[in-house]
Amino acid sequence: MNFLESPAVTQQAVSVMKKELKKLGRRESKLEAQISAAQAHLNENSDLVQQRPAAANTLVNILTTQAEDASLRVQKLRSEVGSLQEDISRVRQGTEESTSDTEDTVVLRAGLLKYVARGEKYRDRVQSLQLEKTALEKEIQERQNNTNFDRVPLYKRVLAGYPPVSRPYINNLDPVADYWEDLEEILQFNEYTRSCLSNSHYMPYGVVWHDPHAVIFWPSCVFNSRSRKWEPSHFSQGYDGQTYNLFLGRGSYLFYRGTYQFHRTQDHTWNAINDKYSYIFLKQALDLSIPHQPSNVDRQTLRGLILDNVLSLECTLLQCVGFDEELYRSLVRRFYDRGKAGYERTGIYRADNNRRKRDEDWQAVRQSWNAEGEPR
DSSP, rough: OOTTTTTHHHHHHHHHHHHHHHHHHHHHHHHHHHHHHHHHHHTTTTTHHOOOOOOHHHHHHHHHHHHHHHHHHHHHHHHHHHHHHHHHHHHHHHHHHHHHHHHHHHHHHHHHHHHHHHHHHHHHHHHHHHHHHHHHHHHHHHHHHHHHHSSSSSHHHHTSSSOOOOOOGGGGGGOEETEEEEHHHTTTSHHEEEEEEEETEEOOOOOOEEEEEEEEEEEEEEEEEEEEEEEESSSSTTTTTOOOEEEEETTTTEEEEEEEEEEEEEEEEHHHHHTTTTEEEEEHHHHHHSSOOOOHHHHHHHHHHHHTTTEEEEEEEEEEEEEEHHHHHHHHHHHTTTOOSSSOOOOOHHHHHHHHHHHHHHHHHHHTTTTTSBOO
């Protein structure tokens, strides 16, 4: 029997063993009383024993046998009592250990619940801090974006807002004329090119591309070498709001770049430009401001005024609004029909020629087939 199954079973076993122990004690007392009575009876009948030896011997033998049997039963009962006492001791010890283990378990469980509650509290706090961290990171990112956006020059922000337009890149374009040719003469090629004369413009100044759009900076004043005075410039006045077929020079050739609408924006100081091409703008502004071989003193003075944000630069944005394919093809054809075969064709005109040649070769192959579709 396993007495350590539960505290209730253990208590019940102890109670049963106590009852058995009391019962054995009563039986032991009864047997001892019987032995004492037999001994007294033997003493009382000693005279009779002397008178009747045979009967006395028989009675003594009977009483001795009964005493020995009673002694054996007492010894047996005492061993059972000792065994029960040992069991009771083990049960009591197990009960005490179980009680101790139970108390330790209760203490540990209480501590565990305490730390679980504290862990849940910390977990909630961590989640709250994580949400706060995410919100702060988002706010920081928004502020950085706003800060970076504020650092972006105004003209770049305006250019970024223009819709994208599909047009060939410069490396895919063929020249339409030699650099020295007059645009008006170039556009006399056919009726369509002549119709584009009024809204076509050759831009002799350098522009900075933000494909497909561009930007150009003008000086806000020019130096009159005769009067030795600075006068307001008017470079952008004739362009603002106008739409042109734009022609630009590159190397020894003239290229058609597309249809552009010019937009005059607010003047930019040097610090507000913030562009890797800033010094290109500066050089062009100096060249336009002092066009007639200025002295180094005049040029350095103007340069210092611009770099110190005293003089601002006029800004004109060139928004691409399209690409006139017919005008481009007509002018390229004119250029190559005039014997300009020395220029390596790289753009649409070359693609047209390749396509035309491929179609002609394919037509020749088809004509060489018979009616069954097999080569003759």
